[in-house]
Amino acid sequence: MIVSVDPASAVPPYEQVRSGLARQINSGALAVGTKLPTVRGLAEELGIAPNTIARAYRELEEAGLIETRGRAGSFVASSGDESLSRAREAAETYAAVTRALGLSGEDALKIVRAALAH
Known part of the structure; x- marks a missing residue:
């Protein structure tokens, strides 16, 4: 299956x-x-x-x-590989932005989990 x-x-x-x-x-x-x-x-x-x-x-x-x-x-x-790569890049950008804003890793993850739940 x-x-x-x-x-x-x-x-x-x-x-x-x-x-x-x-x-x-x-x-x-x-x-x-x-x-x-x-x-x-x-x-x-x-x-x-x-x-x-x-x-x-x-x-x-x-x-x-x-x-x-x-x-x-x-x-x-074939773009499946590209999708994963783009998601990684977006995550790296998000991590840099949240660090620059002074958010903790825990708070940044809470925001992501809330966004993914929608």
Whole structure:
């Protein structure tokens, strides 16, 4: 199984799928060019609605992590490596700004956690 969904989690199923795939793409566990399961196939495997998977795939595509090639399917995009690099750069910039403002690391992390929760 490529990802799993915990029905008891407070995190919506589409977000569990999206974040699980994003984590695997960014870590390299899912290599560039890897074909992803079809929306219907993954929905059936996970026992959730196809629209849930479709939403996760749309968000991954908008983030540049996957690309959909019509009837050929969805694949891990080469820009996935670029996305991780851009996120690292943004984090470094954020760290420099919060240090310059005199914020503690703990306060800076609280701000990030709040931003990610939205």
